[in-house]
Every structure is written in C-alpha cells, then in structure tokens.
Amino acid sequence: xxxxxxHPGHPPSGGGFSPxxxxxxxxxxxxxxxxxxxxxxxxxxxxxxxxxPVVSFKVKKSLxxxxxxxxxxxxxxxxxxxxxxxxxxxxxDSSIGTYIYTITSRRIVDHIRQKTKVLRxxxxxxxxxxxxxNAENRERARILAEAVQRLKPRFKEVLNLxxxxxxxxxxxxxxxxxxxxxxxxxxxxAQRLLRKIIKP
Amino acid sequence: xxxxxxxxxIDEYLLNKLKGxxxxxxxxxxxxxxxxxxxxEERDALISTIKSRGAxxxxxPASGQREWVPxxxxxxSSFTPRQWATVGxxxxxxxxxxxxxxxxxxxxxPQFVLSETEVARGQALTLMSPIIxxxxxxxxxxxxxxxxxxxxKISLYNGGLLWSAVTKDSxxxxxEETRQLMQPGQRFAWQVKAFSSSGTLIAVxxxxxxxxxxxx
Numbered sequence: 034x035x036x037x038x039x040h041p042g043h044p045p046s047g048g049g050f051s052p053x054x055x056x057x058x059x060x061x062x063x064x065x066x067x068x069x070x071x072x073x074x075x076x077x078x079x080x081x082x083x084x085x086p087v088v089s090f091k092v093k094k095s096l097x098x099x100x101x102x103x104x105x106x107x108x109x110x111x112x113x114x115x116x117x118x119x120x121x122x123x124x125x126d127s128s129i130g131t132y133i134y135t136i137t138s139r140r141i142v143d144h145i146r147q148k149t150k151v152l153r154x155x156x157x158x159x160x161x162x163x164x165x166x167n168a169e170n171r172e173r174a175r176i177l178a179e180a181v182q183r184l185k186p187r188f189k190e191v192l193n194l195x196x197x198x199x200x201x202x203x204x205x206x207x208x209x210x211x212x213x214x215x216x217x218x219x220x221x222x223a224q225r226l227l228r229k230i231i232k233p
Numbered sequence: 234x235x236x237x238x239x240x241x242x243i244d245e246y247l248l249n250k251l252k253g254x255x256x257x258x259x260x261x262x263x264x265x266x267x268x269x270x271x272x273x274e275e276r277d278a279l280i281s282t283i284k285s286r287g288a289x290x291x292x293x294p295a296s297g298q299r300e301w302v303p304x305x306x307x308x309x310s311s312f313t314p315r316q317w318a319t320v321g322x323x324x325x326x327x328x329x330x331x332x333x334x335x336x337x338x339x340x341x342x343p344q345f346v347l348s349e350t351e352v353a354r355g356q357a358l359t360l361m362s363p364i365i366x367x368x369x370x371x372x373x374x375x376x377x378x379x380x381x382x383x384x385x386k387i388s389l390y391n392g393g394l395l396w397s398a399v400t401k402d403s404x405x406x407x408x409e410e411t412r413q414l415m416q417p418g419q420r421f422a423w424q425v426k427a428f429s430s431s432g433t434l435i436a437v438x439x440x441x442x443x444x445x446x447x448x449x
Contacts, residue, residue, distance in 0.1 A: 087264055090274065130265035138260075177278060178286040186311045189291065196280050197287040199248055211313060227279065 073125040075118050080129065081111055087130075088137050095141045102144065110140050180230040188223040191216055237266055243273050247280050358425055358438035366444045370415045371407060376425050378403035379436055383427040390422040390440070391415070418447040 089107050096103050113136055117123055123132055181192060194205045195216070206213040239262045245251045246259050263270045283290065312320070359377040374387055387405055389396040396411040407415075415421065421443055427436040 083267075084264070086274075087270055090270070090277075091260060091264075128265050131261055134261045134264040137264075138257075173278065174282045174285065177282040178290050181279075181283065182290045187313070190311070192279075192283060193287070193291045195244075196248075196283045197291060209313070210315060224276070224279065228275070 073123070073129075075123065075129065077115055077118060080114065080118070080133075084114070084130070084133050085111060088133065091134075091137050092141060096144070102148075106140060106144050110137050113140065176231060177227065180227050183230070184223060184226060188219055188226065191219045192223055195220060237269050239263075239266065239269055240272060243269065243276055244280075247273065247277055358427055358436040360423070360425060360438050360441045363443045364441050366446060368446050370412050370417070370445055371443075372412070373404055373406045374423060374425075375404040376438065379427055381429075381435075383429060383435060386426045386428065388424050388426075390424075391419060395421070415445060417445045420444045 085107065088110050089103075092103050092106050092110070096106065110133075114133055117136070123129065127135075181189065184192070190209065191205060194200045194208060195202070200208065202213045202216050205216045209216070239259055242251060242255070242259050246256065251259055263273055358379065360374075361377060362373070362375045363371045374389075376385070382401075384399060384401055385403070385405075386399050387397065388394060389407075389411070391414075395414060396408070398405055422440045423443075424440045425438045426434060429435050
C-alpha cells in the first residue's frame with residue numbers, strides 16, 4: 034500500500050514506497066496502550082469546588098472544629114490533590130473520591146504526628162477563632178434550636194432521648210412505649226419538619 | 234428515590250459509635266456519595282445544636298414563647314394512641330365499678346392506706362381548698378367537717394413533710410414562714426386525718442396534689 038503520493042518534484046519511485054507494516058503495527062499497539070493508560074481527564078476546578086466541603090468535614094471531625102489549624106490542613110490536602118492530578122499521578126485505579134479520601138486521611142495522621150512533636154517542645158499558642166464564622170454558626174444554631182423547641186412533644190422527646198441522651202433506638206422505643214420502627218419514623222419526620230422550618 | 238445502604242450509618246458515625254473498619258468504609262463512602270454527604274451535613278448541624286443547647290431546648294421553656302401549661306395538659310398532650318386506648322379502657326372499667334359495684338358496698342366504710350403495714354377504716358374526709366392548681370400560694374387549707382366533734386391533723390408535703398399542724402376547726406391558716414417555703418412552680422400534696430377525743434383515728438382524707446403556677 035502506497036502511503037505517500039508521488040510529487041512532481043520527486044522522481045517517482047519505481048516500485049512505490051512500502052512502509053514496514055510490522056513497525057506500523059507496533060506503533061498502533063503502543064498508541065492503544067498509551068490511550069488506555071492515559072490518566073483520566075479531571076476538571077480540577079470542579080474537583081476543588083465539589084470536594085473542599087467534604088475534605089473540610091472530615092478534617093474538622095478528626096481534628097476538632099475548634100482547632101485553628103484545620104483550615105490549613107484542608108488547604109494542604111487540596112493543594113496536594115491538584116499537584117498529583119497535574120503530574121498525572123492519579124491513574125483512575127480508584128474513584129477520584131476514594132483518591133482524595135486517602136490523601137486526606139494520610140494528611141490528618143501526619144498533622145497529628147507533627148503536632149505531638151511540637152507540643153513536646155513549645156507551648157501551644159492560644160487559638161484565635163474566626164469571629165465571622167462563629168457568629169454565623171451561632172445564628173444558625175439559634176434558629177435550629179428554636180425550631181426544635183417549637184416541635185410537638187412527641188417529636189422533641191425522640192430527639193432528646195436519641196441525640197441528646199444518646200439512647201439506642203430500642204431503648205428509646207422501650208422508654209416511650211412505642212416500636213423501634215415508630216422511633217425511626219418520628220426521627221425522620223422531625224428532621225423533615227425542621228428542614229421545612231429552616232428552608233421554607 | 235432509593236435510599237443509599239450507608240444512610241443508616243450516618244447517626245452512628247456522627248455520634249462516634251462507628252469504629253475501626255466500618256468507620257473508614259463509611260468515611261470513604263461519603264467522599265463518593267453526594268447524597269449521603271448532604272444528609273450527613275444536615276444531621277451534623279442538628280446533632281451539634283442539640284448537644285450544645287439541649288439543656289435549653291429540652292428542659293426550659295423559651296421565655297415569652299410558651300405560656301405556662303398546667304401539668305394535666307402537658308401530660309395529656311404527650312399521650313400516644315396506645316396510652317389513650319388504655320385510658321379509655323380504664324375509664325370504662327372505673328364507670329362500671331362506680332355505678333355497678335360500689336353501690337353494693339354502701340355499708341362498708343372507706344379504707345385508707347397510711348403505709349405499707351397500716352390501713353385505716355373510717356369515715357370519708359373531703360378536702361375543699363386547695364384541690365386544683367392555684368395561681369398563688371394559698372393562705373389556708375379547708376375541708377368538710379365531720380358530723381362529730383374531732384381533732385384534725387393537717388400535713389403538707391413537698392416530696393417530704395413540709396409542715397404539720399393540729400386544729401379542731403375545719404379550716405387552718407398557713408403560717409407565713411411555711412408560705413415562704415412554697416415557691417411558684419412547685420408541686421405540693423396535703424392530707425387531713427381526724428381523731429376522736431380519745432385519740433382514735435376516725436377518718437383520713439385522700440392526699441390531694443396541687444401546683445402553684447409559676448410567676449410570669
């Protein structure tokens with residue numbers, strides 16, 4: 034098969050150019066391998082927007098929301114994710130969510146180890162809470178607390194026993210003389226009511 | 234919308250009851266499940282609020298938001314349908330006893346249980362005031378006198394015995410120092426026993442409860 038058409042400036046090749054078909058086949062095979070193993074295309078902006086709240090939640094839960102460093106840890110995790118994805122280190126062997134979870138968990142462990150070393154040598158400075166975040170959270174909590182208080186007694190009592198006193202579902206059921214299923218129904222219904230009150 | 238199989242673990246995770254591998258699996262899951270993560274954020278806000286303000290939410294009424302509700306109304310509003318059914322059956326049984334059985338026992342004198350080992354038989358002693366919840370601390374106690382001459386011993390309880398006195402009248406003024414011990418919002422009970430001139434117990438009233446309404 035002649036891949037290259039004859040050109041006026043070029044003397045016609047007598048028998049036509051016959052490329053090495055084995056070489057072509059090898060090149061095609063290599064191309065397929067590269068396409069299959071090519072790192073998945075990731076929209077980094079979308080990843081940051083989608084996963085920052087999830088990473089923040091995990092970090093705050095692990096370190097405590099009052100720890101002033103939690104935001105720094107979240108930023109470090111996000112930067113690490115961006116760097117690794119740009120370098121092509123994310124191969125798509127797992128989902129992007131699992132990949133970010135793994136990075137987050139490792140960073141949290143490293144942070145705790147570092148803090149333990151630091152605390153042994155120097156005293157920890159007093160934390161400076163962000164006044165805006167605290168005020169916003171306080172307002173949100175106030176609205177929610179008032180909404181809970183306005184609930185009918187049968188919904189308040191399940192929230193009290195299950196979340197405040199941390200009884201099990203069966204214990205709540207026994208205390209109130211209802212079935213565990215009814216306890217679940219009341220909890221779910223209470224949460225739906227609160228959602229309606231807070232976001233009408 | 235089908236519920237995610239991990240959704241049931243949200244409460245356990247947030248209340249720190251999920252440990253070890255199940256905890257790690259759940260954490261990995263919410264990195265991959267936007268629905269569970271949204272539910273978890275919402276639930277976390279609720280639990281955090283309840284944990285931090287539970288004492289206010291569940292034990293104290295908000296000032297200016299709720300009126301004082303009598304104890305009987307509070308109790309009735311928390312009744313479940315099963316409890317209402319039980320009340321209905323009990324009320325029906327009571328009616329049968331009152332109108333069907335009791336008239337046949339007219340000649341028997343009332344029996345009052347004074348303690349685990351002591352029971353008194355005697356006349357009925359009817360308390361008149363206070364017998365329901367009152368707006369302010371009462372100034373006197375009053376009961377229906379017996380047909381015969383008797384000495385009455387009145388006892389006031391607030392958990393334990395708060396005050397006790399003896400009189401031959403069917404009404405007694407509460408001393409000021411005792412009234413000062415009776416705070417609004419508290420619950421009290423009082424009872425009267427009647428003794429003959431020889432000191433024999435001849436009648437005992439029921440122990441009647443009342444509550445002084447909280448100050449506004």
